[in-house]
Amino acid sequence: MQTSLSELFCSVQGEGPYVGCRQAFVRFTGCNLKCNYCDTPVEATKVCKFEAEPGSNEFLELENPLSPEKVSEMVNSYSGLHSVSLTGGEPLMNADFIDLLETEAPLYLESNMTLPRMAKKVKDKISYVSGDVKLLSSELLEDPELHLESTIECFRALKVTKDRDCFCKIVVTKDTSADDIEGVVGAISGYISSLILQPVTQKEMQPKPGFLLKLQESFLNDIDTRIIPQTHKMWGCL
Ligand SMILES: C[S@@+](CC[C@H](N)C(=O)[O-])C[C@H]1O[C@@H](n2cnc3c(N)ncnc32)[C@H](O)[C@@H]1O
Ligand SMILES: Nc1nc2[nH]cc(C(=O)O)c2c(=O)[nH]1
Ligand code: SF4
Numbered sequence: 025m026q027t028s029l030s031e032l033f034c035s036v037q038g039e040g041p042y043v044g045c046r047q048a049f050v051r052f053t054g055c056n057l058k059c060n061y062c063d064t065p066v067e068a069t070k071v072c073k074f075e076a077e078p079g080s081n082e083f084l085e086l087e088n089p090l091s092p093e094k095v096s097e098m099v100n101s102y103s104g105l106h107s108v109s110l111t112g113g114e115p116l117m118n119a120d121f122i123d124l125l126e127t128e129a130p131l132y133l134e135s136n137m138t139l140p141r142m143a144k145k146v147k148d149k150i151s152y153v154s155g156d157v158k159l160l161s162s163e164l165l166e167d168p169e170l171h172l173e174s175t176i177e178c179f180r181a182l183k184v185t186k187d188r189d190c191f192c193k194i195v196v197t198k199d200t201s202a203d204d205i206e207g208v209v210g211a212i213s214g215y216i217s218s219l220i221l222q223p224v225t226q227k228e229m230q231p232k233p234g235f236l237l238k239l240q241e242s243f244l245n246d247i248d249t250r251i252i253p254q255t256h257k258m259w260g261c262l
C-alpha cells in the first residue's frame with residue numbers, strides 16, 4: 025500500500041491545547057470537503073516536499089506515491105518529537121495507510137470528523153485527536169443531517185479515554201452562528217476533553233472578540249473552553 029503526501033516537515037503544533045509541542049507533520053492530499061476558509065492546498069502533487077533539517081527551508085523532493093515504511097523512516101529521522109501530526113487534506117481518507125505506520129512518537133490526528141468507517145479503522149493507533157467540527161452552515165453540504173450524524177459517530181469512535189485525548193476545535197468566522205455551534209457541541213460533549221474556539225486567520229473573515237467571549241461563557245460551565253488562534257503563522261514557521 026502506498027499514498028501521496030504533499031509535504032513532510034518538523035515544526036511545533038500551532039493550534040489548540042498542544043500548541044508548542046514538537047511534531048512531525050505528515051500532510052496527505054485530497055479532501056472530501058471544501059471549507060470556504062481553508063488555508064491549505066489539497067490537490068494531489070507529483071512529489072512530496074521533505075524538509076530533512078527542521079527550519080532549514082530546504083526541501084528534498086520525493087516522488088509520490090510513498091510507502092508506509094518510507095514515511096515512518098522520514099518521521100523517525102527527526103528527534104525530540106512529542107507526536108506525529110497526520111493532516112492534509114483529510115487524513116482519514118488514508119486510514120489503511122495510517123494503520124501501517126510505525127513511528128516512534130505517538131500519532132496525533134487532525135481530522136474533519138466526517139468519515140466514521142475510517143475513524144473506526146484507526147481508533148487504536150491514535151493517541152491524540154484534534155476533531156475539527158465543520159458547522160452545518162459553513163460549507164456546501166449535500167446532506168446536513170447525515171453530516172451531523174457522521175460527525176457524532178466519528179467522535180464516538182475516537183472519544184477521549186485513558187489512552188487517548190480527544191478535543192474539539194471549531195473555526196469561528198464572522199458568519200458563524202452560535203446556535204449551530206451549540207447544537208453540535210451538545211451532541212459530542214461527552215466524548216471530548218476540551219473545546220477550542222479557533223478564530224479564522226484571514227482578517228476579513230474574523231468574528232468580533234465579543235462574540236467569541238460570549239460563546240466561551242456559554243460553554244464554560246459544562247466544558248473546558250478556550251479561545252486559541254493559529255500561532256504558527258505569527259512567527260512564520262511551517
Ligand atoms: C487544513 S486542515 C487539515 C485537516 C482536516 N481536514 C481538518 O480540517 O481538520 C488543518 C487545520 O487548519 C484549520 N484551518 C484551515 N484554514 C484555516 C483558517 N483560515 N483559519 C484558521 N484555521 C484554519 C482547520 O480548521 C484545521 O483545524
Ligand atoms: N505549525 C503548524 N501547526 C498546525 N496545526 C495544524 C496544522 C495543519 O495544517 O493541520 C498545522 C500546520 O500546518 N502547522
Ligand atoms: S476539511 Fe480541512 S482540508 Fe478539507 S477543506 Fe476543510 S479545512 Fe481544508
Ligand SMILES: [Mg+2]
Pocket residue numbers: 063064
Ligand atoms: Mg495548517
